[in-house]
Amino acid sequence: MNELEPIKHQSQNNLPAVDQGGIDTRIYQKSELIKLYVGSFKKFGDSQKNYRTYALQYLDYLLEKELSISDASFDNFIAHKGASASYVSYLRKFLKYCKAQKIAYVRHDEVKTHPAANELILTFIANNHWINERSKNTYINGLNQYFQYLGANDWQEINARNVAAFRDFLNNEKQLSAFTINNYLSAIKELVKYCLKNYQMGDGQIKSLSQVKDVKSLKTNTKKYYKNALPPELLEQLIQSEDARWAAYWGIMGYCGLRVKELQALTLGDFDFERQSLMVLGKGQNTKEQVKLFTKAKILAQVFITMQEAENGGRLPKDFRLCEYSYPTLYKHFKDALKNIGADETKYSLHSLRHTCGQQMLEKGNALEYVQRQLRHKSADTTTVYVNKKLDDLFLDNVRE
Known part of the structure; x- marks a missing residue:
C-alpha cells in the first residue's frame, strides 16, 4: 500500500x-x-x-x-x-x-431511486445523461405521480390542461411546497421536450404537447429562502482562524461573491492584481466575466499564492488552479471552521458567503446595479432577493418619520 x-x-x-x-x-x-x-x-x-x-x-x-x-x-x-x-x-x-x-x-454512496412507473419514463431517464443521480430521483418521483394522477382521472394523453390540474392537485390536495411542485413541473416539461424531439406524431398531438411549456409554475415566497449572510466580524474571525489556503478561499467567496464552482474554476491567470479585477467563469457561461477583486480578497489571495510559490520553488504557471477540493470537502471544512470559532454553523452554508458579498456591498452604499454586476445576475430581481434582508434592515433604520 x-x-x-x-x-x-x-x-x-x-x-x-x-x-x-x-x-x-x-x-x-x-x-x-x-x-x-x-x-x-x-x-x-x-x-x-x-x-x-x-x-x-x-x-x-x-x-x-x-x-x-x-x-x-x-x-x-x-x-x-x-x-x-x-x-x-x-x-x-x-x-x-x-x-x-x-x-x-x-x-461513493449509492443514491436510492424510485422505480419508474412506465417504459416512457425509463427511456427518458436513460437517454438524458445530464440528469444527475440526485435529480434523477426527483424526476422519477414527479413523473410517477403525474402518470398515476392521469390514470386515476382516466386521462389518456399529456396536455397543458391536465398538467395544470396536476399542479393544482399537488398544491391544494397534497399541500406540497411550491419548490417541490415546480421541480415536478420541470420534469414533465423536460419529458414533453424529449417526446417532441424523438417521437413521430400528428399535428394535433404536437400542438397539444407544445402548450405544456406554457403551464405556469407556482410563485415562491423568496423571503422564506433567505440565506443568512455572515456578519462582517464573523467573516473576519473565520478568516483569521484559518491558514493561508482556506483564508483565501473564504475571502474570495465572501468579499467577491463567487459561487463554489467559480472558486473551483479559478486559475492564477484570472487575477489582475494591479487593476484589482478577477475573471470569473459564471454559472452556465462559456466566457468569463470581469468582477471587482476587493482589497481584502486581493491580499488573502496574494498571501496564498506566495506560499504556494515558496512550496513549489518558483513562480506558478498561469493555469495553476487555486482550489482542487470537491464541494463536500469545502462544505465540511467550512462547517467545522465555524464550529471551531464558536459560531452556529447551522445558520450558514457556503452560499451564505455569496450573500455576504451582496449585502455588504449594499450596506457600503453601492448601487443595486453594481451589486448585480458583481454577482453576475441576469435579472435585478434575483439580486433583490439576495439583498432583501439587508434592505429590510436599512429601511427600518433609515426611513424618515
Missing part, C-alpha cells in the same frame, strides 16, 4: 473479501466505512468528531482523484491540503484503522 493505486471500479455491493496480498478487496461505500471506523471507538462524543470529519475529507479526496487508501495517497492528501500537525495526528488514526482491517478501497 505504498504506491498511488487507482481505485478499482466494481458495481457489486458487499463483495466477499478476496485474498490479494492480505488486502480486503471489498469496496466499501463511504458512509459504510465511516460507520465501521466510528464504531471502533470505545466512546465517540463531541471531542472525537474531528476523527470522523478528517476521515471524510480524506475519503472525498480519494474519490475525486480515484485513489486507494494507502501511505502514498495519505501523504499526497496531507501535502495537497497543507494540513497542520494536529490534523495529521487525527487522520493518521484512520489510516492505521484501515491498515489493521486491510481496507484499501472505497466508493
Whole structure:
C-alpha cells in the first residue's frame, strides 16, 4: 500500500473479501466505512468528531482523484491540503484503522431511486445523461405521480390542461411546497421536450404537447429562502482562524461573491492584481466575466499564492488552479471552521458567503446595479432577493418619520 493505486471500479455491493496480498478487496461505500471506523471507538462524543470529519475529507479526496487508501495517497492528501500537525495526528488514526482491517478501497454512496412507473419514463431517464443521480430521483418521483394522477382521472394523453390540474392537485390536495411542485413541473416539461424531439406524431398531438411549456409554475415566497449572510466580524474571525489556503478561499467567496464552482474554476491567470479585477467563469457561461477583486480578497489571495510559490520553488504557471477540493470537502471544512470559532454553523452554508458579498456591498452604499454586476445576475430581481434582508434592515433604520 505504498504506491498511488487507482481505485478499482466494481458495481457489486458487499463483495466477499478476496485474498490479494492480505488486502480486503471489498469496496466499501463511504458512509459504510465511516460507520465501521466510528464504531471502533470505545466512546465517540463531541471531542472525537474531528476523527470522523478528517476521515471524510480524506475519503472525498480519494474519490475525486480515484485513489486507494494507502501511505502514498495519505501523504499526497496531507501535502495537497497543507494540513497542520494536529490534523495529521487525527487522520493518521484512520489510516492505521484501515491498515489493521486491510481496507484499501472505497466508493461513493449509492443514491436510492424510485422505480419508474412506465417504459416512457425509463427511456427518458436513460437517454438524458445530464440528469444527475440526485435529480434523477426527483424526476422519477414527479413523473410517477403525474402518470398515476392521469390514470386515476382516466386521462389518456399529456396536455397543458391536465398538467395544470396536476399542479393544482399537488398544491391544494397534497399541500406540497411550491419548490417541490415546480421541480415536478420541470420534469414533465423536460419529458414533453424529449417526446417532441424523438417521437413521430400528428399535428394535433404536437400542438397539444407544445402548450405544456406554457403551464405556469407556482410563485415562491423568496423571503422564506433567505440565506443568512455572515456578519462582517464573523467573516473576519473565520478568516483569521484559518491558514493561508482556506483564508483565501473564504475571502474570495465572501468579499467577491463567487459561487463554489467559480472558486473551483479559478486559475492564477484570472487575477489582475494591479487593476484589482478577477475573471470569473459564471454559472452556465462559456466566457468569463470581469468582477471587482476587493482589497481584502486581493491580499488573502496574494498571501496564498506566495506560499504556494515558496512550496513549489518558483513562480506558478498561469493555469495553476487555486482550489482542487470537491464541494463536500469545502462544505465540511467550512462547517467545522465555524464550529471551531464558536459560531452556529447551522445558520450558514457556503452560499451564505455569496450573500455576504451582496449585502455588504449594499450596506457600503453601492448601487443595486453594481451589486448585480458583481454577482453576475441576469435579472435585478434575483439580486433583490439576495439583498432583501439587508434592505429590510436599512429601511427600518433609515426611513424618515
